[in-house]
Amino acid sequence: MSAKPATNGKYAIEAHNLNVFYGDFQAVRDVNLRIEKNKITALIGPSGCGKSTVLRSFNRMNDLIPTARVHGQVRFHGKNIYDPDVDPVLVRRRIGMVFQKPNPFPKSIYENVAWGAKINGFKGDLDQLVEESLRAAALWDEVKNKLDASGYSLSGGQQQRLCIARAIAVKPDIILMDEPASALDPIATLRIEDLMIELAKNYTIIVVTHNMQQAARVSDYTAFFTVTPDRTGYLEEFGPTSELFTMPKSKVTEDYITGRFG
Amino acid sequence: MSSQSLYPEGPELEAFVKRRRRLGVVWRSLFLLATTVGVIVLMVLLLTIINDSFGYVALEYKVAPEKMVLAWFEKVMLNAPGVETFEDYDDLAAQIAARDDAVGYLSHAYYQAHADELRLAPIDGVAPDAETVANGSYLLTRPLYIYTSLEALRERGATAAFVGYYLYHVSETIEQVGYFPAPDDAIAQAQRDWREATGLTPETLAENMATSGRVAASGGAAVAPITLAMAEQMQREGFEIEVSVSEKGAAAGFEDFCLGQADVVNAGRAIAFDEEALCRSNRITPVSFQVGLDGMAVVVSRSNHFVDGFTLEELQYALSTAPRWSDVRANWPDKPLLRFIPAPESAAFEVFIDAAFGLEPASHHERVLSALLVDNLPVGVVRRLNREKPLDQRSHDELYQLVVERIIEPTIVQTWSLLESIFEKETIEAAVAQTPRARLEFRSWVNKDFLTSPQSSQPELAGIRTAILGSLWVVLITLLFSVPVGVGAAIYLEEYGSGRWLDQLIETNINNLAGVPSIIYGMLGLAVFVRALEPLTSGQVFGLVDPTTANGRTILSAGLTLGLLILPIIIINAREAIRAVPRAFREASYGLGATKWQTIWYHVLPNAIPGILTGSILAISRAFGETAPLVVVGASTAIFMDPSGPFSKFTTLPIQIYQWTARPQEAFHNLAAATIIVLLTLLLLLNAAAVILRNRHQRSY
Numbered sequence: 001m002s003a004k005p006a007t008n009g010k011y012a013i014e015a016h017n018l019n020v021f022y023g024d025f026q027a028v029r030d031v032n033l034r035i036e037k038n039k040i041t042a043l044i045g046p047s048g049c050g051k052s053t054v055l056r057s058f059n060r061m062n063d064l065i066p067t068a069r070v071h072g073q074v075r076f077h078g079k080n081i082y083d084p085d086v087d088p089v090l091v092r093r094r095i096g097m098v099f100q101k102p103n104p105f106p107k108s109i110y111e112n113v114a115w116g117a118k119i120n121g122f123k124g125d126l127d128q129l130v131e132e133s134l135r136a137a138a139l140w141d142e143v144k145n146k147l148d149a150s151g152y153s154l155s156g157g158q159q160q161r162l163c164i165a166r167a168i169a170v171k172p173d174i175i176l177m178d179e180p181a182s183a184l185d186p187i188a189t190l191r192i193e194d195l196m197i198e199l200a201k202n203y204t205i206i207v208v209t210h211n212m213q214q215a216a217r218v219s220d221y222t223a224f225f226t227v228t229p230d231r232t233g234y235l236e237e238f239g240p241t242s243e244l245f246t247m248p249k250s251k252v253t254e255d256y257i258t259g260r261f262g
Numbered sequence: 263m264s265s266q267s268l269y270p271e272g273p274e275l276e277a278f279v280k281r282r283r284r285l286g287v288v289w290r291s292l293f294l295l296a297t298t299v300g301v302i303v304l305m306v307l308l309l310t311i312i313n314d315s316f317g318y319v320a321l322e323y324k325v326a327p328e329k330m331v332l333a334w335f336e337k338v339m340l341n342a343p344g345v346e347t348f349e350d351y352d353d354l355a356a357q358i359a360a361r362d363d364a365v366g367y368l369s370h371a372y373y374q375a376h377a378d379e380l381r382l383a384p385i386d387g388v389a390p391d392a393e394t395v396a397n398g399s400y401l402l403t404r405p406l407y408i409y410t411s412l413e414a415l416r417e418r419g420a421t422a423a424f425v426g427y428y429l430y431h432v433s434e435t436i437e438q439v440g441y442f443p444a445p446d447d448a449i450a451q452a453q454r455d456w457r458e459a460t461g462l463t464p465e466t467l468a469e470n471m472a473t474s475g476r477v478a479a480s481g482g483a484a485v486a487p488i489t490l491a492m493a494e495q496m497q498r499e500g501f502e503i504e505v506s507v508s509e510k511g512a513a514a515g516f517e518d519f520c521l522g523q524a525d526v527v528n529a530g531r532a533i534a535f536d537e538e539a540l541c542r543s544n545r546i547t548p549v550s551f552q553v554g555l556d557g558m559a560v561v562v563s564r565s566n567h568f569v570d571g572f573t574l575e576e577l578q579y580a581l582s583t584a585p586r587w588s589d590v591r592a593n594w595p596d597k598p599l600l601r602f603i604p605a606p607e608s609a610a611f612e613v614f615i616d617a618a619f620g621l622e623p624a625s626h627h628e629r630v631l632s633a634l635l636v637d638n639l640p641v642g643v644v645r646r647l648n649r650e651k652p653l654d655q656r657s658h659d660e661l662y663q664l665v666v667e668r669i670i671e672p673t674i675v676q677t678w679s680l681l682e683s684i685f686e687k688e689t690i691e692a693a694v695a696q697t698p699r700a701r702l703e704f705r706s707w708v709n710k711d712f713l714t715s716p717q718s719s720q721p722e723l724a725g726i727r728t729a730i731l732g733s734l735w736v737v738l739i740t741l742l743f744s745v746p747v748g749v750g751a752a753i754y755l756e757e758y759g760s761g762r763w764l765d766q767l768i769e770t771n772i773n774n775l776a777g778v779p780s781i782i783y784g785m786l787g788l789a790v791f792v793r794a795l796e797p798l799t800s801g802q803v804f805g806l807v808d809p810t811t812a813n814g815r816t817i818l819s820a821g822l823t824l825g826l827l828i829l830p831i832i833i834i835n836a837r838e839a840i841r842a843v844p845r846a847f848r849e850a851s852y853g854l855g856a857t858k859w860q861t862i863w864y865h866v867l868p869n870a871i872p873g874i875l876t877g878s879i880l881a882i883s884r885a886f887g888e889t890a891p892l893v894v895v896g897a898s899t900a901i902f903m904d905p906s907g908p909f910s911k912f913t914t915l916p917i918q919i920y921q922w923t924a925r926p927q928e929a930f931h932n933l934a935a936a937t938i939i940v941l942l943t944l945l946l947l948l949n950a951a952a953v954i955l956r957n958r959h960q961r962s963y
Contacts, residue, residue: 064852066761093855103846105865115864116854163850170854 012037012174012204013058013095017072020053020062027053029234031072033223035174040196040205042215042241045225046256050233051208054225055176058206059095060088093120096167100179102159104151104166109134109143112151112162116170129169137165138195157188164195168203175199177207181214193218212257216245224253311942314935315707317683318690320700321722324671325638326535328621334634335582335615336606342583344600347611349511351483351604355380355561358602362565363587363595365580366602367402367614369484369530371440373559380561384571390557395442401574402558404613405448406441406485409519409527412547415459420475420503421525422460425551426467427501428492429453432553435495439487442555452551459549474502478524481508481515482609484556485528512609513537520544530556530609535701542695558610568594578618623670624662628654631661638669663715672722674929675700707936716902717913721929726937728901732817732912733886733944735905739821740828740885745878747825748832752874755833756840757862776830784894787823792895795819801909815896818908823895824888828881835877839870872959879952883945889916915941 011034018031028050035041043051053062060081062068073080081091104112113130122129130147134140139161143154151162160180167175177196181189196205196218209215215222222245223238237244237253248254270278339345348354351372358366359379370390373380382389385401394400408428414421429452433443443449457463479489486509493505510518512531518524520541533541533548541548560577562569568587572580580590581601587594604610620626623634632653636644647653653661666672675697678690683704694702715725751772759765792814797803799819800812843866851861897917905912913921915937922934 059853061849061852064849089855089857092852097849097853099846099849099853101846103844103850105847105850106869116856119854119856119860119864166850166854 010036012076013206014075015054015058015072016075018054018057018074019071020050020057021069021071022065023067026232028057029228029232031235033235033238035204035206036221037204038200038202039220040200040207040218041221041223042219043206043208043223043225044210044212044215045233045236046227047210048231048233049225049227051223051225052178053233055178055206055208058174058176059092059097061092061097063088093170094172095174095176096170096172097176098160098163098167098178098180101183102156102163104154104159104162107151108148109151109154109162110147113165113169116166120170122170133165133169134162136168136199137161138191138198139165155188157184157191160184160188160192161195164192164199168199172203174204174206177205179208179210182210189214212245216241224248224250224256226252226256311935311938313680314932315939316680317705317932318678318687319703319705319929320675320677320694320697321672321703322675322697322699323701324673325669327623327670328616330634330638330669331619331621331623331626332612332615334630334637335619336611337637339582339601339603339615340606342601343585344598346600346602347605348602349483349605349608350509352376354602354604358561359563359565361600362563362567363597364566364600364602365560365562365569367558367560367581367610368604369440369610370442370557370559371484371487373561374440379564380559381564381566381569383560383562383569385560385577386573387571390442390559392437392442395555395557396445400557402560402614402617404530404556404558404609404617405444405532405552406488406554406556407527407529407532407550407552408479408485408489409481409516409529409533409548409550410525411519411541412459412549413545414525415456415549418475418525420477422456422462423467423501424477424493424496424503424505425526426456426460426462426464427496428489428553429456429551430464430467431495432488432492435491436488436554439491441488442557444552444554448552452553455549455551475504477503477505477526479505479507479526479528480510480518480524481526481528482512482530483509484530484608484610485553488553489526489528511605511607513607516541519548520546522546531613536699539695539699558614574618581614581618623665628656628658628661631658631665632656634665634669635661643668659714667723673720674722677928677932707932708939712933712936713940716904717900717918718902719900721927721933724930724933726915726918726940728904729913729915729918729937730940732897732901732905733914733916735817735908735910736820736824736892736912736914737882737886739818739908740824741878741882743822743825744829744832744881744885748829748878748881749836749874751829751833752836752840753862753867756837757858757866772830772833776834779890780827780888781890781894783823783827784891786826787819787891787895791819791822799909804909806907807909812909815898815911816909817905817912820892820895820897820912820914821908823891824885827888827891828885831881831884832878835881836870836874839873839877840866842873843869872956875959876952876956879948879955883948883952886945886948887916887941889914889920892917893920915944 013035015031015033018028018033019026020028031054033054043055045051056062057070058074062070070082074082076091076095079086105115107115110130113133114126117126117129131140134143139158142158143149146153151159154162164175181192184192193214196207199205207219219241221239222241224236224244225233226236227233237248237250239249244253245257248257269275340347346357348357351368352375354366354368355372355376356379358364359376365383373382388394388400390400390402395403408425410421410425415425416422429449433449436443479486486507489505489507493507496503507528512527512529515524515527515529516533516537517540519527520537522544532550538548560572576590580599581603584590584599586596587599588596590599615621623631635647635653644653647664678686683690691702694700712725713730714727715723717726717728718724755765755769759769791799796814799814799816799822801807801816801818802809802812847865847869848861851865856864892914898911898913901911901913903910919934919937919941922930922937925931
């Protein structure tokens with residue numbers, strides 16, 4: 001996976017020699033990764049392999065942790081988002097995120113979707129945007145009669161779709177999903193997966209998952225991360241999902257996906 | 263196999279577990295003991311305060327309030343044109359009957375005796391009859407009593423027998439006389455009292471039949487007909503008791519009785535306070551028995567064709583000062599109005615004023631209160647009061663307060679605690695009976711007057727309005743200063759502070775400041791706010807105060823000092839509240855492209871507000887109860903003016919408690935206890951507000 005700095009229109013975001021440290025501890029080493037536009041890319045690997053850290057470094061979420069440092073480049077629209085002149089707010093505006101545990105705001109369903117638009121200076125019709133976003137998140141029919149109800153009145157799966165609606169309401173280029181279905185039951189999980197496939201028509205999706213079947217079911221590309229003995233994570237193998245699961249190039253990958261390790 | 267033997271088994275295991283259990287029981291008992299001790303101490307404290315806040319008070323009035331009101335109305339009524347008073351009711355009845363322009367009132371028995379010449383005027387449409395009198399809906403209803411002494415009941419067989427016969431037969435006879443029977447429970451009570459005092463029963467009453475003896479009855483004309491009727495009836499039944507009845511008015515009757523010249527008093531009113539004192543000083547213990555009800559009749563002559571009744575207002579005017587009939591009601595004839603009324607010494611006169619006008623000074627109109635002041639105070643004093651603020655421009659409360667302070671002049675002779683009042687009631691009553699002018703009152707020291715009166719050097723007049731207002735002002739300044747600053751500091755430290763050495767230094771400092779004794783904040787306030795910033799805290803730079811008397815010992819200095827005192831607490835609480843906002847909300851907000859301030863403003867603060875409010879209210883309630891720093895900063899010891907703004911001198915509730923507790927007079931200790939109750943109530947309200955806020959805003963994320 002050698003990376004070239006040049007970006008043609010094919011890739012949404014690229015990591016070049018990405019190293020992430022928490023204090024003195026190196027969490028991730030030398031990650032090089034190109035994410036293709038309008039595809040679903042799954043990041044898989046054993047616990048502590050740094051896949052979430054990599055995901056969070058794509059929209060500078062790691063800035064919120066005081067001890068975190070990032071070396072290397074993450075190129076987005078040809079620009080390294082870690083350059084000193086880049087405002088992380090603008091990065092996050094373009095790269096949305098859905099978290100492991102559903103985290104709607106303690107506000108109404110409507111406000112949850114509309115709030116991001118409001119603070120980002122949305123000029124259009126808010127009601128229409130809310131409806132559009134909720135439809136796109138396959139939630140509209142379930143909540144259209146109770147938009148004033150609290151986001152917390154919904155079930156776990158509905159809450160997570162509300163979070164997805166909230167993320168797409170600000171029209172990002174990329175949606176990062178950090179194990180979006182891990183807190184949900186199998187049926188809710190399936191609905192989220194269907195939604196991801198649907199959303200991939202318009203958005204680039206990067207998803208961290210513990211669930212290899214999920215990665216195999218939904219993703220176009222899969223990146224397999226693993227750890228060195230000193231607990232630093234690195235990218236072991238990256239490729240089209242079909243290839244990675246059927247003919248892994250690396251012995252470690254093969255051991256992991258066949259369940260012999262991890 | 264080896265692991266099995268490493269642990270105790272069988273009986274050894276049971277003993278081991280038992281031993282561990284025993285240890286738990288010991289600890290549990292210790293904790294229970296500690297809790298119990300704490301609760302007991304708290305209860306004892308509360309009981310002490312309550313014990314001091316309620317209880318009997320012996321008061322001396324320079325002028326008895328009801329006598330003062332009575333005297334004023336007496337003057338008004340007697341000085342009115344066309345008034346004539348009568349000692350003899352038959353005479354009164356005859357005079358009214360003779361003139362078609364006269365009005366008057368008399369006992370119902372006399373109205374009934376002269377019913378062919380007199381016409382009854384209902385009051386507000388209610389005429390006296392058995393029903394309206396029994397349920398009290400007729401205005402001029404009064405109980406009729408006979409009084410005798412405990413000593414006479416015990417020692418004089420004739421009096422005991424006569425009173426007993428009277429009580430057991432009066433209800434059968436009374437309507438023939440022209441009155442109404444007393445309520446059953448009053449009669450039953452009277453009979454019970456009689457049985458207990460004499461040791462006789464109606465059955466053994468006959469044993470006294472042969473007791474020949476005399477009973478001397480004195481008193482008012484109203485009850486006399488009943489007593490005469492009972493005496494006759496008794497003689498008809500064979501009792502050899504001679505009853506003599508003299509009619510000289512209730513007041514004279516009570517005097518005879520208390521001097522030992524009469525055995526029984528006929529009274530149309532209850533014994534007055536000073537009359538009872540006179541009796542007691544002669545070792546005569548008066549006992550009252552209600553024997554019936556009177557509905558005093560307002561009457562005009564049969565030859566008067568226009569009066570069909572009065573409203574209460576018309577009655578008040580007609581029987582006091584109205585010069586002509588047409589002044590009372592416009593369509594009545596325009597001729598002078600004559601008033602024929604019972605003599606001012608009679609019970610009927612007093613009962614009428616009580617019923618028609620009321621004897622409680624506070625219940626009267628500003629006009630009456632002003633007149634009372636003018637009537638009872640020296641001309642010079644009235645002139646001076648008028649100069650300060652004309653009497654007719656003063657409010658009812660102001661006038662009433664003047665009446666109490668200048669005319670009634672209550673002084674507290676002695677006070678008793680609640681427990682003493684309950685368990686030593688008789689001793690207290692006996693002690694008060696020794697002081698002829700003192701009257702005993704059960705008082706809650708926490709009352710409306712106490713809350714609304716300003717501070718005073720006399721305990722009977724002192725209130726805590728000044729202190730309540732002072733406390734509220736100081737706390738307001740504290741709140742305005744410490745909450746914004748504290749919450750701001752908390753936001754900075756929690757959200758923007760980077761954990762570098764400077765931030766850590768500030769943080770350590772704040773945590774330490776929360777533990778600094780409050781008196782030290784007082785020293786700080788004295789040095790900084792009172793002295794160094796004097797031009798500012800005294801209000802001189804704003805030109806709002808008189809520079810010759812202004813100093814820095816103001817509400818503003820006190821508020822800022824207390825603000826500093828609770829600032830660390832507010833910061834620590836607010837930080838806790840901010841920290842408790844789930845990280846997920848921040849991440850979600852940032853994930854949508856929100857800036858840091860947007861995240862704080864829209865998500866962190868709204869979710870932290872309940873916690874911040876709770877913490878702030880608890881900190882404020884600490885400031886509310888602080889005493890030491892305010893003593894240092896210079897709370898006033900005696901201040902009679904309400905604070906009017908941040909540059910006023912002040913006192914607060916805890917300061918007031920502290921000062922009153924230090925006074926030697928007992929009454930001030932009662933005042934201090936009452937103030938404690940007020941302070942605790944206010945604090946409880948504050949804490950309740952904190953709990954309610956917390957519960958209402960508690961969210962399940």
